[in-house]
Amino acid sequence: MRKKRTLAGTAAFGLALALSLAACGTEDAGDDSSPDSASEGPGGFVPPDIAMADSLGDNEGTLSVLAWPGYAEDGSTDKAVDWVTPFEKQTGCDVSVKYFNTSDEAVTLMKSGQYDVVSASGDATLRLIAAGDVAPVNTDLIPNYADEYDFLKDRPWNSVGGQMYGVPHGYGANLLMYNTDVVKPAPTSWRAVFEDASTYSGKVTAYDSPIYIADAALYLMKTQPDLGIKDPYALDADQLAAAVDLLKAQKEHVGEYWSDYLKEISAFESGDSVVGTTWQVIVNYTKANVEAILPEEGATGWSDTWMISSKTEVPNCAYAWLNHIISPEANAAVAEWFGEAPANPKACDLTSEGFCDGYHAGDESYADQIHYWTTPIEQCLDGRTDVSCTTYQDWTQAWTEIKG
Template sequence: MRKKILATTAMAAVAVLALSGCATGGETASEGSGELQIDVPDIAMQEELGDYEGEVNIVAWSGFVEPAWSDAFTAETGCVVNRRVAGTSDEMVQLMRTGDYDLVSASGDASLRLIAGGDVQPLNLDLIPNFGDDIVEGMKGQIYDTINGKSYGIPIGRGANILQYDSDVVTEEPTSWDVAWEKDSPYAGKVIAYDAPIYIADAAVYLMAHEPDLGITNPYALDEKQLKAAVELLKQQNEIVSEYWSDPAAQITSFAGGTTVLGTSWEVLRKLTEDDRFKSVLPEEGSTGWSDAWMLAAESKSPNCAYAWMDYSSSPEVNGAIAMNFGMAPANAAFCDTSEEAKAHCDYFNATDEEYFKKVWFWTTPIEQCIDGRTDVTCTNFQQWTDAWLSVKG
């Protein structure tokens, strides 16, 4: 199981992004995407496929590249798959910058770093036939991997950061995140929270609903005043938190052992507890979430094998197998119609329910350009979020 952890290193490449336009905004989380206009390295897009190079080197989350699929791919194309499992987004960025890897299964908290750093190249979607009508609309053209009208990512899967609770203790289903944020929560001292700077966005989502005068319209676009308000809320929550988690196994143990009775979780973690008393809900304020995509190295030594893998792994069968193996909503909705088991999986993870995902703000690297469209202020970048998170944790 991966740990999508944002490390505490500075992201210099992102910090120097220059403003060259505005991102389009929307009224809901998933509609808050658009074609982000920023200055990025001008890297050519591959125009046509050539001969396969014989191998492809992939950095991926655990469970994304398994022998059952890679062996079949090798038999079909002759491209041997060399997999390197990474545990954090920061590790993925570092590995991609070595020049030793062709593909990465990047989350939205790493995508802009890779694009801004010139580490990945724009993709020719015409060379990926399985990227077609069956890819769910909510994973196309998103702000974290579509820059200046160019696509840099092929969707793999997505998930929401939901409110999980122990129904033996929390006997009435919560409708709001207030039970996890307010100091008078009846579950004070039994609340678990995610341990990463990107968790600041969760506080921002709550403030969007409860303190509208702050003017937050995108939780990843915070000016200094808005960031300060989010930090104050996080420090307030710190007083009622039982523990912070980054290791999924530790989070499961915390719930199972009774140390925690509610808090932020991934949908798959509730399933993995294998105990019916643990339930989850997407509260009325909405939530943050994550979306993963294949990204191709700018200096890939095996771009043809890499394109072949992106197409192969985007097929309903393989994309669905990845989604079921990891525990997330697949990108290819056609998988949901392949079997009763597939349908049940898609229903559990709300795979084709765009109304559900309209309430989810997918992780996006905070940068100085305000991606909510504001041009009269400078927004805070990831380094500032990292410093702020350290102040929350003490």
């Protein structure tokens, strides 16, 4: 039997879970194929040598899914929202779902080997690859992969040395939202939440995660070129220190750090927050007079990736899931329920009118302004080899220091 999750509370709570965020076949018997172990990613990152499937067989009958809430709906939250049951009927793979609330939690859970596939954001993917917890994927075995937007493929957070480690799922930008009745003139820059934060002291909000350090780094990259930041996820010790100093100064004016989207909506509707980072879906649901922009410096954002455990014993069902979840039907359903742009352009034909335009789906000029979450690693992702860069662990320690 499929393990159903138990959701208590109102429909709004269910929707909150569905919208909360922060986005290879393993060895087959007798398969000795693997990507070139010498393939390098940015900065010389070399992944473990893990075999990749070169063919598929009969589905095994079960699949354990580890996912962000809202990415694997089976009708339990809303009877009309279900893309798990059709998969089970089509493939015979009985699905169980475990939800996680943070990327750190997902990384820890994947180490157990209990889960066959995971929806990983960019602040988790390289950690999973480096630890050998996920396998390279043979995209030739995933027919729907060919339809996905090219600008989401072979990126630093989902591939190494040209080898994909999953399939793109959905993406979006971390925008700047402001109360139009209070914040005047309308902001055009992240300066509103950094250097000008004192103007709205106590009513500034920011995303609660170490990866938010990249938002400060992006602002410094555009406004203080002497720091030499070329990639907001590739910070040496001095560059990280500059970002930390900026965020410590900001903290004096932050009323709330948020990770639960309902809390940010509530804060803007009550007036407790008037300016800060947001997602497009939050803008859509907030009843206060708000607008959101992609600031002139660009923005951070997410492009989530479905990956396959290197320890899975059900590679056929795992590959079937990856192909299903990026199919036009499933990708459209997830995008609308979760609130993000789909990775498959064919999904836009199945979404409500204006949905894909609202989320800038397929707009490459818009996507080029997004610096997608990527795991900071010691090998500088900007290609520098004369220094070591700070790691996600360093960022986690810094975030604790910032928040006090």
